[in-house]
Amino acid sequence: MATKGRGVLPEQFGTAQAGAPPNVCENTLNHALKKLFEQNVFSFDKRRVHDLRGTARTMLGKMGFDDSLAKHCLNQQAGNRVDEIYNRHAYFEERKAAHTKLGEWLAPIVNGSDANGNISFEHADQLMQGLHNLSPRKLDALLKACCSIKAKRLFLWLAGRHQHAWLKHLTPENYALGTGKRLLAKGGKLEPIWQITVPKEM
Template sequence: MLNTDARQRLKTLLPSGLVATKAWLQQQGLDLHFIDNAVKSRTLRMLVPGVYVCDETPLSWQGIVSSLQRMQPAFITVGGITALNLEGLAHYQIKNQIVPVSLYSAGSPPAWLNKITACANFEWRGTRRLWPDSIIENAAYLRENQWRQSLPPLHYSGPERAIIELLADVPKNISFEHVDQIMQGLFTLSPRKLEPLLLANCSIKSKRLFLWLAERHNHAWLKYLKPEQYELGSGKRVIAHSGRLDTTWNITVPKDM
């Protein structure tokens, strides 16, 4: 029989729609004996060894990520194309039921992440080559999505940060044409937020490509930026193979662009 106080504690810790690991539940004060008995009594349902939910409610990717964000020691944020999609800025249509979700963190993904649901494919991106620690958890460049009432919100990159993250994936994971289309619609970006992000960003490729696209679309906010102060490196960067060299930013871009 399960202890009443511990059962209530479990219900508070693990509401419907979220997941929890055995290690995290123990860190919150539930002992191993109680957890094992909760599994035997079907109060807890095991998804994979060591990962649980409290009921049969289908999991959403938002619930999984929200759970991750409260359990993982390293800060995790939804970023890149997924963050832009949350803002309605990605021009991105899901062609099947499996949703790609871009997650950014300085830590490593848990081994169970892509084993517990068929609703999403979580694509993990390391942040060490993108952002210093001063940026990663800075609330000024993050937004919240209250995906379900009474449950923890999702933290995701604001559009200024998300577009810079996304450009690191060109052309391997996203095409020039797609990011060009996205950048065309980013006419309301805040130069006040862009400036410190571009100063801090560690990816020379992302910064050069961002400036090329901003110039290409002649955005009004571009005149407030100070590219001469950004660390843009030296020499040419081949981004588009068999492309043409843009001599202003020293990157190769598709010939038809």
């Protein structure tokens, strides 16, 4: 099925038989991502499907799962050759739990919101964590055009929290950030620079 079959797994190296429906190859999804970047749908630098595997393994570690289990989840070799020979356990239930937790983390990102239509501070923070390669020029234009004072202040606070290099190239004085304090998290703490309330645990 992986080489000359009709559908389930990728066709390799363009070996599809004449007249057969075209199957995806190992680069199909990468080409799809490339087109999205060309259309400026994304502005970060994760341009290959393989990069998503790194994101998954990083998040599994952050969620407290053992790195060996994270490797099993990605079908990577965990341990050395001796471990592979002596340990035949498939870790199915453990992998199932890890994938379920990862799916729960991804759901609000994929859907754009939680059940109430809101993105949590935690998920906004996790999203910001990976935005290392944003374009300062594009960000500058977007922040100038943004009409929400709260959104702009929160964005700048999150960027500073993760110490992104592009932040120093922005000009907050040109973003109409308003005056006074803004309540974003009830019962939270006041962030002194941007004058917004954020969750105490952050």
